[in-house]
Amino acid sequence: MYTTPDLRELGGANAYLRDCASRSALDLLANKWVCLVVGALARGPMRFGALRRLLDGITQKMLTRTLRDLERAGLVDRTVYPTTPPQVEYSLTSLGESVGTLLGAIRGWAEEHMHDVEAARARYDERAARPVEALSANAPTARG
Amino acid sequence: MYTTPDLRELGGANAYLRDCASRSALDLLANKWVCLVVGALARGPMRFGALRRLLDGITQKMLTRTLRDLERAGLVDRTVYPTTPPQVEYSLTSLGESVGTLLGAIRGWAEEHMHDVEAARARYDERAARPVEALSANAPTARG
DNA sequence: CGGCATCCTTATGGATACTG
DNA sequence: CAGTATCCATAAGGATGCCG
Numbered sequence: 001m002y003t004t005p006d007l008r009e010l011g012g013a014n015a016y017l018r019d020c021a022s023r024s025a026l027d028l029l030a031n032k033w034v035c036l037v038v039g040a041l042a043r044g045p046m047r048f049g050a051l052r053r054l055l056d057g058i059t060q061k062m063l064t065r066t067l068r069d070l071e072r073a074g075l076v077d078r079t080v081y082p083t084t085p086p087q088v089e090y091s092l093t094s095l096g097e098s099v100g101t102l103l104g105a106i107r108g109w110a111e112e113h114m115h116d117v118e119a120a121r122a123r124y125d126e127r128a129a130r131p132v133e134a135l136s137a138n139a140p141t142a143r144g
Numbered sequence: 145m146y147t148t149p150d151l152r153e154l155g156g157a158n159a160y161l162r163d164c165a166s167r168s169a170l171d172l173l174a175n176k177w178v179c180l181v182v183g184a185l186a187r188g189p190m191r192f193g194a195l196r197r198l199l200d201g202i203t204q205k206m207l208t209r210t211l212r213d214l215e216r217a218g219l220v221d222r223t224v225y226p227t228t229p230p231q232v233e234y235s236l237t238s239l240g241e242s243v244g245t246l247l248g249a250i251r252g253w254a255e256e257h258m259h260d261v262e263a264a265r266a267r268y269d270e271r272a273a274r275p276v277e278a279l280s281a282n283a284p285t286a287r288g
Numbered sequence: 289c290g291g292c293a294t295c296c297t298t299a300t301g302g303a304t305a306c307t308g
Numbered sequence: 309c310a311g312t313a314t315c316c317a318t319a320a321g322g323a324t325g326c327c328g
Binding site for chain 4: 290294
């Protein structure tokens with residue numbers, strides 16, 4: 001028979017799930033544009049307009065917001081050259097460069113495994129498309 | 145399938161920014177609940193109700209959706225035991241376990257650097273609160 | 289050039305009720 | 309127990325216009 005997991009061993013708090021550093025880090029980094037901006041700046045300092053052109057598809061609003069968030073988090077330095085017209089250059093701090101390293105790890109995983117994910121999704125979708133697959137009558141079965 | 149990110153090439157396409165494996169990976173993993181569910185299942189197989197109680201705060205809707213996404217992506221196996229009442233057990237696939245490793249890397253970065261991020265944010269906010277800081281008159285200056 | 293402010297559309301996600 | 313379906317509030321994000 002199958003044994004039910006004993007939740008009492010976990011202690012009532014469950015605090016590790018609700019208040020973990022990873023969660024905060026993901027709140028910061030798990031952002032559509034953050035990884036792209038950091039990845040772009042990992043190549044070297046870049047001006048606002050250059051970033052906007054490079055990250056084709058980003059709106060000015062989101063680029064501004066993303067850069068503010070990154071600057072506030074200490075990942076990006078913002079330097080204003082008081083010329084006319086003004087030039088604003090963005091660059092990674094050392095902290096930001098460490099994020100670049102992390103993004104490299106994510107990219108490594110992605111390049112190694114994302115095609116597996118795509119294949120799994122294709123299989124899942126095809127299986128969902130077929131009405132009733134030849135499922136062996138014996139239990140237990142997936143997708144019963 | 146995915147374009148290989150060559151950050152040194154700035155050729156007009158910018159394809160690496162719009163269609164990179166990292167982006168797809170983040171679309172999958174950069175989710176509030178995904179990391180928690182994967183983290184929970186990294187401890188071992190768990191039933192639906194156990195997950196719901198463990199991830200205190202998650203709604204049934206989000207747990208179901210998250211598990212479906214993870215199952216479709218091939219990170220999670222779903223096994224139905226045709227008992228009464230029914231039991232549905234979720235477990236990580238080997239692919240899912242590799243994600244757990246990645247989440248470990250993120251947690252490592254988070255535990256090493258998030259307090260720096262918090263400090264940077266505190267400094268930023270305090271600086272924003274003060275009206276006009278003593279800024280050295282020489283260019284270039286940050287926050288001009 | 290590098291923003292900020294505003295409007296508006298679309299996701300995201302919670303609450304609730306019902307089912308095999 | 310393990311879901312599905314529905315409604316609804318809020319937030320994310322794009323389009324546009326104006327400014328120093």
